[in-house]
Amino acid sequence: MSYLNPPEFAKKMIDAGxxxxxxxxxxxxxxxxxxGAILALAAAFAVTVTVQTGQPIVGALLFPVGFCMLYLLGFDLLTGVFTLVPLAWIDKRPGVSVKALLRNWGLVFIGNFAGALTVALMMAIIVTFAFSVPPNEVGQALGTIGESRTIGYAEHGAAGMLTLFIRGVLCNWMVSTGVVAAMMSTSVSGKVIAMWMPILVFFYMGFEHSIVNMFLFPSGLMLGGDFSIGDYLVWNEIPTIVGNIVGGLTFVGLTVYATHARTGPSRSNGVESAEEEREPATVAG
Incomplete structure (x- = not known):
């Protein structure tokens, strides 16, 4: 069968971690x-489509193509390892320590950031003819995204920080659901369909994804966005990472692990208990 039941894909999650x-x-x-590079290309694609059509829903519908490609190729996003690797530690798999977990997170962060930054530079070159002319319409859109999602939060103070954090939580709830959903199927078409739905939700709703932001914000800085590296780190990337950890691990990893990998004992249905109580009397008679 092309569908795996929950206990089966729960084991796959732990094995993957x-x-x-x-x-x-x-x-x-x-x-x-x-x-990081493929997801950045998908983000650039989605922004381009949105600018050209004027319809954000079209960009959101097409953005998951990048996520599907990188997953099928066996590449790793920080948001995915936030959810999967801790499960292997909780399950006490040999060799999976807190040190190993943090090492994995750190290396994936570095790799994702380097890939996203590479594409950010390439896109900045494309939309400015190697910085020889002002950014085109797509470049201007990339420049303004960073302003609204850093300074825009900062203007609201603590309320803005909480909003940013919650958007990070909701983002990885959806993204990690996509990662897990792909494990439910053994066919390529099944994996793609399962991944597409939650990724579409996160992108269209404007939730905060730490790796997508590794592309959007450096792009904005290169293209004249009116915000600083400090604004990017304090008022987006760092709170987004924390929110992504909480969202993926709490609402996807731990919930699936608790109820499908470590299922609680079933309650008796009452009928069996009553029959068990009557049985000795019947035998004695």
Whole structure:
């Protein structure tokens, strides 16, 4: 069958977390670099489509193509390892320690950021003819996104920070659901359909994804956005990462693990208990 039931894909989640935690440094960084680059290209594609059509829903409908490509190629996003690797540690898999978990997160962060930054530079060159002319319409859109999602939050103070954090939580709730949903199917079409739905939700709703932001904000800085690196880190990237950890691990990883990998004992239905109580009396008679 092309569908795996919840206990089966719960085991796959733990196995995947163990594999990623124990992966070599070289493979971890390469896979993370390619994941960051492909997702950045998808974000650039979605922004381009939105600008050209004037319809954000069209860009959101097409953005998941990048996520599907990187997943099928076996590359790793920070948002995914936030959810999967801790499960291997909780399950006490051999060799998966807190140190191994943090090592994996750190290497994937570096790889994702490097990949996204590479594409940010390439896109900045494209939309400015190698910085020889002002940014075109797409470049202007990339420049303004960073302003609204840094200074825009800062203007609201603590309320803005909370809003940013919650958007990070909701983002990885959806993104990690996409990662897990792909494990439910053994066919390419099934995986793509399962991934597409939650990724569409996160992108159209404007939730905060730490890796997408690794592309959008450096692009904005290169294209004249009116915000600083400090604004980007304090009023977006760092709170977004924290929110992504909480969202993916709390609402996807731990919930699936608790109810499907470590299922609680079933309650008796009452009928069986009553029959068990009557049985000795019947035998005695």
């Amino acid at each position: 163990e594999s990623k935690a124990l992966m070599s440094t070289r493979d971890t960084v390469i896979r993370a670099y390619m994941a």
